[in-house]
Amino acid sequence: MGQTTVEKIATAHAVGLKPGALVHSGDFIRIRPKHIMTHDNTSAVMKKFAAIGVDTIGDPKQPVFAIDHDIQNTSPDNLAKYARIEEFAKQQGVDFYPAGTGISHQVMVEYGYVTPGSMVVGSDSHSNLYGAANALGTPVVRTDAASIWATGQTWWQVPPVANVTLTGQLQPGVVGKDVIIALCGAFNNDEVLNMTVEFHGDGIAAMSMDQRMSIANMTTEWGALAGLFPFDDVLRDYLYGRADYLQSIGAPRYSRTDVDQWFAHRVEPDADAYYAVELTLDLASVIPHVSGPNHVKTMVSLPEIQKQKVAINKAYLLSCVNARLEDLAEAAHVLEGKHVADGVNFYVAAASSNVQKEAEARGYWKILEEAGAITLPSGCGPCIGLGQGTLEAGEVGISATNRNFKGRMGHRDALVYLSSPAVVAASAAAGYIASPVDFESVTAKTATKVNEQQARDGGETEIIEGFPSQITGRALWLPIDNLNTDGIYGGDLTYKDNLTTDEMAAGCMLNYDPEFQNKAQHGDIIVAGRNFGTGSSREQAATALDYRGIACVIAASFSETYKRNAFNNGFVVFECPALVDYLREKYTGSDEKTIVGPELTVDYQRSILTCDGKDFPFPPLSTVAQELVLAGGAENLVKQSLK
Secondary structure, three states: OEOOHHHHHHHHOEEOOOOOOOOOOOOEEEEOOOEEEEOOOHHHHHHHHHHHOOOOOOOOOOEEEEOOOOOOOOOHHHHHHHHHHHHHHHHHOOEEEOOOOEOHHHHHHHOOOOOOOOEEEEOOOOHHHHHHHOOEEEEOOHHHHHHHHHHOOEEEEOOOEEEEEEEOOOOOOOOHHHHHHHHHHHOOOOOOOOOEEEEEOOOHHHOOHHHHHHHHHOHHHHOOOEEEOOOOHHHHHHHHHHHHHHHHOOOOOOOHHHHHHHHHOOOOOOOOEOOOEEEEEEHHHOOOEEEOOOOOOOEEEHHHHHHHOOEOOEEEEOOOOOOOHHHHHHHHHHHOOOOOOOOOEEEEOOOEHHHHHHHHHOOHHHHHHHOOOEEOOOOOHHHHOOOOOOEOOOOEEEEOOOOOOOOOOEOOOOEEEEOOHHHHHHHHHHOEOOOOOOOOOOOOOEEEEEOOOOOOOOOOOOOOOOOOOEEEEEEEEEOOOOOEHHHHEOHHHHOOOOOOHHHHHHHEOOOOOOOHHHHOOOOOEEEEOOOEOEOOOOOHHHHHHHHOOOOEEEEOOEOHHHHHHHHHOOOOEEEOHHHHHHHHHHOOOOOOOOEEEEEEEEEOOOOEEEEOOEEEEOOOOOHHHHHHHHHOOHHHHHHHHHO
């Protein structure tokens, strides 16, 4: 069987393979990524690195530090944190980009760290953006980052791969953000959950790099671990420009000659490569849609929602998905000669300082300012619920960001809609969700082909010494799919590095259900629906539940990043869809968000879970996972390997 692009890149970055061995989906491998990016969370990774007991980063050219999340916070504590990161980078010889340079993912591409055919990981869930440059960009968690600093390596399970074919051409006024919103809405039944996505088709050739970055970035919200575009003429021309820029600033990480060599030996899938699912979208049938409120995969066509005249209080053009030059140009075109409506605040921040300089040079920035935009420094800001412009209770926002999870951009009682930069700008001027031009309502033309793989069955498994062969606890049934990490552990706590474990435990699940804290007991077992732990890569969404005394989490499926965070911190999670279906039927009609359910017995040796006298098989918990749990997480395993 041939290989996909993802499998070929994974093979090239695998460590310890036998000569001639090829990597395929499902394989557990050790990888050595080209680069590992961390941002404000570098300080947290530094603590994990110190806990490992290593003084020096193994390969100082592998990590990149780029500050971008809480840059509006000029408190002494936050400035001191940034200073510690900068000093650590200087001591270790690591490339450091201070607050104001730009959003980390944009920095990684602009400054030449992301190259075609490479594997570049980041301690952030939107590392998928690197796929626009034909790189395997995927998130890792903080523990992985510390492990890579120490050894240059981490572990990775190669995910299933989806083939997404884009045909036709976009209508005028339709952009990359509209494409990814259409994909999220049209294929909203977890078709690509925990997969990597490879984009193919004749529709790609007419897409700019800015549009590709928007699409690749939000494959995260679609449920995928990565989204790769091919290495074509558009990307080659873009890389020529990057090479010239890097030469001009004295950082020639690659040259035009390098680009030509990469293009001549570009990575492409084999003709007989296996794809778990094959999806098709006709780009000509895509019109702007609006996602929400507070759900990415719930969308309404722009013509339909415009009729409703949904009043807004705030509008946002910022973030790593939509704040590049084309986005600012679109917004400026819509707002030229107009003004932001009374009672509306319109916040704008460029993806990087370089993008802002170019927008200023071309007059876009001035148009936005004259229209009444409130400009913010290049960073994440309100997208992550930090700094100026966050939403208050009862407010409604329209945003060109990538997430509208409840409570993410401010108060949990606010409503957030997502759309393209042009729609955000038009809405800011109208005072309600509005279209910059008229579009006819059409249904996106799609096709789906699923290639089923054999499901894993329960069975006997080896239990290593010290790991319990069986546990028992109450079920806490959470009747929800796609419970995101903002719901499990809020953004208002995520970047507070000085919280005690008790304070972290007391903060879990508040955005989902404040009553959870009154119902949960030590030793309880959480059972939830599909895609548990989707969203941000914050590892506290796993550790806080552990600190709260939760024995383990069982779900129909997990975000792969959440699962990784859990095992890297010694916390057990596993899938058992049959149990989820049973509890969903048992408690049909209940409106409680946290339901205290029956006692569960988990037999790890037989891979059987018992509830109400019924047996439910689940995939065996591998010895690799058991070792992580027994060691208390990956940090301790790294310590052992270094010794």
